[in-house]
Amino acid sequence: MLKLHIEMDAKLTDLEGRSRRENIRIHGVKEGSEDDAPSMVGFVERLLRHKLELPESAEVRVERVHRALVPKPPPNAAPRSIVAKMASYRTKEEILKLAWQKHGFEYLGNKVNLDHDYAPEVLKQRKEYAEVKSVLKEKKIRFQTPFPAKMRVFYPEGPVLYGSVEEAASDLAKRGFPVTVIKCPETIMEQIRHLMWHTTRKTRGQMSKDRTQDYKEKLQAFRRQEQE
Structure with missing residues (x-):
């Protein structure tokens, strides 16, 4: 069972x-920023092209766009993210790579970041690495979080790939890092x-x-x- x-x-x-393979999730765009645009699709295409400084020859074709399907937040709360389905997986990957290289961008006074549109279960698993990430950042140790929810840490003696937060936390604790060890069932x-x-x-x-x-x-x- x-x-x-x-x-x-x-x-x-x-x-x-x-089903989310071609999606990009855009965080930080103020609520209502798209209200004066002819369409949400056109708004996102222009936003990405302008803020990422893409040449006119670059393909930035968005098929569908919507705000996250949650209630609209109050004026001073964080805005809902925008989910954009790109025309192709390749376009999506190129845009994300460029956005990450630029460490996001500013728009109407807000910091805007782009990321994959993870399934809720994958997103939950990735968030579980929060404490481990915080410790590694404090120690200035570089790391990556490969899909779906793994972690690669670049120690001075060489990189190590962890398959779960339990595995990562346990090994970091053995190495003397101040992390909470998560016990597996x-x-x-x-x-x-x-x-x-x-x-x-x-x-x-x-x-x-x-x-x-x-x-x-x-x-x-x-x-x-x-x-x-």
């Missing part, structure tokens, strides 16, 4: 990631409890009561099997 849940979660995350029951909590948290507000009850019943059945 545990293996099935893990495989299904991985497949769903992979499918969602593929060891027993089958711990893994199931972790998976159930993770799934419920991930879909909070979306998962129906029937599905929640289904998970509880499966856990109870598993416990009965252990006792028999």
